[in-house]
Amino acid sequence: MYLYNATDQRLVDDRVIQFRGQMERFLAGCLSEDDFRPLRLQNGLYIQRHAPMLRVAIPYGTLSSRQLRKLADIARRYDRGYGHFTTRSNIQFNWVRLEEAPEILAELATVQMHAIQTSGNCIRNITTDQFAGAAADEIFDPRPYCELVRQWSTLAPEFLFLPRKFKIAIAGGREDRAAVRFHDIGASARVGEDGRIGFEIFVGGGLGRTPMVGKLLKDFLPREELLNFFEAILRVYNRYGRRDNKYKARIKILVKELGLETFAKEVEDEWEWSRGGPNTIEAATFNDMEAFFARLDYPPADPHDPAYRQALQYNRAFARWVERNVARHRVEGYAIVTLSLKKTGIPPGDATAEQMEGIADLAERFSADEIRVSHEQNLVLPHVARKDLLALWQGARALGLATPNIGLLTDVVCCPGGDFCSLANARSIPVAAAIQQRFDDLDYLFDLGPLELNMSGCVNACGHHHIGHIGILGVDKNGEEWCQVTLGGREGQRGALGRVIGPSFAAEEIPDVIGRLLEVYLAARHEGEVFVDTVERIGLDPFKARVYGEEHAAHH
Amino acid sequence: MPRIIKDGRIADDPWRWVTTDEVMTPECLAGDEHLLLPLPLWQDQQDRHDRARTGVWLAPDDPFIALLPWLAELPLIAIHFPVFTDGRGYSLARLLRSRYAYAGELRAVGDVLRDQIYFLHNCGFDAFCLRADQAPEEALGAFGDYAWTPVAGRGRALGV
The missing domain is CATH 3.90.480.20 (Sulfite Reductase Hemoprotein; domain 2)
Structure with missing residues (x-):
């Protein structure tokens, strides 16, 4: 670290x-x-x-x-x-x-933390892949670059009063786990043919009121130019981004209004001048930074530890947890563990002081003192020896953090909503809880397979509803809480925005509506086909027909 | 005479701020007053003989590119902040100082408050005409808000 x-x-x-x-x-x-x-x-x-x-x-x-x-x-x-x-x-x-x-x-x-730039119209906290430095599919570790960008953007005097907030994500894996296409700037690790290290740069992505998939601004940016190039983008945005209407002030609107080509030309003009300038990162800086994150001291760990193998075979609950909550590590004999903050009935993403302390202990014992926060609102222990998984699982279970639901329907991503947030149009936590309660049967959930359900309490989309395979948006209808449903959103390389299926539903109808959507999927899916792929293949109509069929007939 | 902060000290300000709708008479322009003209008027009056007493002020969206040929002789460029949350002036200052190597006085005017001084200074401003309700004496401490200087060479080319 x-x-x-x-x-x-x-x-x-x-x-x-x-x-x-x-x-x-x-x-x-x-x-x-x-x-x-x-x-x-x-x-x-x-x-x-x-x-x-x-x-x-x-x-x-x-x-x-x-x-x-x-x-x-x-x-x-x-x-x-x-x-x-x-x-x-x-x-x-x-x-x-x-x-x-x-x-x-x-x-x-006192513990090297702060709340600087977690709000306001400035460069916000830099985000990355929660498996950074541990993922088996990693091209290179993005954290040294995240840290360089963090240092550059912290109190960056020129960019403290931007037209609107500005979010940067940097990912290092072949698979994009950082939603780089849905950030103001997204950078994705690339190694050039000549072995040079760099990034693919996306710009103008984002959710909120006007969701957009980021556009490819540069297919290869050499890593030493990262800050010069980011500064060029930010300067163009700071000067020309709209300030007359806060709903049109994000960089995505500027990119759209100027057109990608014109925007790119402005950025290139700025960069042309700053390229190779004082913000160019030197090789020694990369080495110093990488040294903070490099971890070469994994004690050898037997991937076929007999006790672990036996537990997998005879302990069904443990095996299920391993199936859903444990991911491949780049070092043999190790694994990445996701602790679920999505236990039914607990607001998604909430952790008590006791749980946090318990997780700190588990990280100390099993994961080199390190914890990650995922943008799906779970906590991750990135470096766990496979032979320790059983003991870790027992510890996590005692803390109520071993729900085997990562990537399943009940792993709901959810903003605080109307229970807390003054921007919200509707509460989101009770809807998430109702969904979790309705679909609490593990056999059913495992049979459904990977399915991401995201819920936001208003159009600002903190719950990332546009990129949920099923997205739910809380809306206010004459003082009552209603929900709009989208299907087909997804993150990653095939990032896409969900499409609205039709008129909204009263909040209490949502579990039933989801039940009907799932019936369509279960009837239509091919062997091994996940929900969102079925949606992509068969389109929205079969889902609409199942959900609105009779009512529609009554109206026409 | 109104007071400003200049080079980290309180200073009297001899400059008269000319608004965009003011009409400048030939007598006025011929006089020995220090005039701070809005960009359109400054462009009209470029032949004013007394260049040392003619400055220009910019609105955040003014096409300042027109100033570039004159930067070496301009004694003062002021950048107006209509509200302190309008950050365009920071980028203008950065461009003028680093990309275009402007070395004269660079002044922040308008909704300029104590809590922005440290950052404005870091972008190249060396003079501050604070909002009327702000006490310049109390704002002087702002230069010491942080002991830190920006990282990774940021600001090295600024000449501030």
Whole structure:
């Protein structure tokens, strides 16, 4: 993991002092609400429906055990004993007191953490593949680049007041687990024919009110030019992005209005000038950075450990968990474990202070002290010896974190919704809970196979509903909560936006509606065909007919 | 005389801000006043003999490219911030200082508050005309908000 140097530490310490001063001036009435708002937002502090909410940055979703223990400590002392992991791999504390926020930031600074740029119209937390550095299909580890971009973007003075927020994702695997096509900038690892290391760059992707798949801006950007090129993109956006209408202010709208070609020309013009300039990354910098993340000290571990083999054969619950929650590691004898924060009845992504401490202990024992946050709102232990899986599973089960549902229907991605968020049009947590309760049968879930269901409580799409195989969007109809359903969205190389199937449903109808959609799939699927592929093959009509058939007939 | 922050100190400001709808008489232009003209007017008055007393101010979307041939002799460029959350001026400053090597005074005017000074300064501004309700004395501390300087060579070419 990256460790702060004196400069990094000084920066977060100075930030605490600065924000404490701003808070004092605000509480003393010397700073108006309007002048204070952007300052508190740039420190992750929102005013929500019931209380202020503090969003803490987890850069590229990586935590040490010590950091996770601190988050547990903050949850207990400053909140109501839990935190919520978000789809941007951050954590939110929903019940903090405004005047205590500088204290919490000071606590975070003691473990090299902060809430800088977790909100506001600036470059937000950098995200990546939760399996980075561990995935078997990795081209190269994206984290050294994430860290370089984190350092460059933290308090990047030129880009603190952009037209709108700006999200960057960097992925290193052959498979895209970071949704790079759905970010303002997405970078995907590439090795050129001559062996040069670089990235494929996408621009203008995003969800929200106007969802778009990112467009390919550059098929190969040499890695040393990463910051120069990003700066060129940001500068063009900062100067020309719309500021008259916040719904048209994201870079995707600028790219659309200018056209990709014109936008690319502007960027090339900026880059032409800065190329090879002071922000060019030197080879030594890459080496230093890679040294933080390289992990070569895996003790040899027998992939065929007899006790593990036996447990797989005779312990059905364990075997199911291994099937769903354990992924291949690049080192033989090791595995990547996903701890499910999607137990039925618990708001997706929530973890209690006790669970966080328990996970910190498990990471210390089994995963080299390291934890990752996935954008699907689960926690990952990236380096577990296969022979330790049984003991880890037992530990996770005791904490209520071993639901074997990763990538299945009940692994619902879900924003906090109307229960907390003041932007929401509808509550999302009760809908997610109703779905989990209805489809709680593991045999049924396993038979359904991989199926991603994402739910957002409003068009801002924090629950990424557009890229769920099934997407649910909460809408308000005359004060009642309704849900719009989309089908066919997906992440990854074949990234696509879901399409709306028709008129919305009352929130309480949703489990039934999903049941009917699943019946269509089960009847139509080919052997081994996953839900979203069936949707792609047969189109929306059979689903619409099953869901709306009779009502439609009655209307016509 | 109004006061501004310049080079990290409080200073008197001799410049008169000329608005876009002001009509400049020949007498006024011939006088020895320090005039800070909006870009369109500055373009019309480029032959004003007293170049040392003629500055220009830019709105965030002004085509500043027109200034490029004159950068070496311009004593002052001011960039207007209609609201402090409009960040276009930061990129303009960065471009003027680094890409186009402007070395004269670069002043932030308009909705300029204490809490942005550190970052404005980092982008190349060396003078600040704060919003009327802001006390320049109290804002001087902002230059020390962070001990840190931007990483990876950011700002090295700025000459600030």
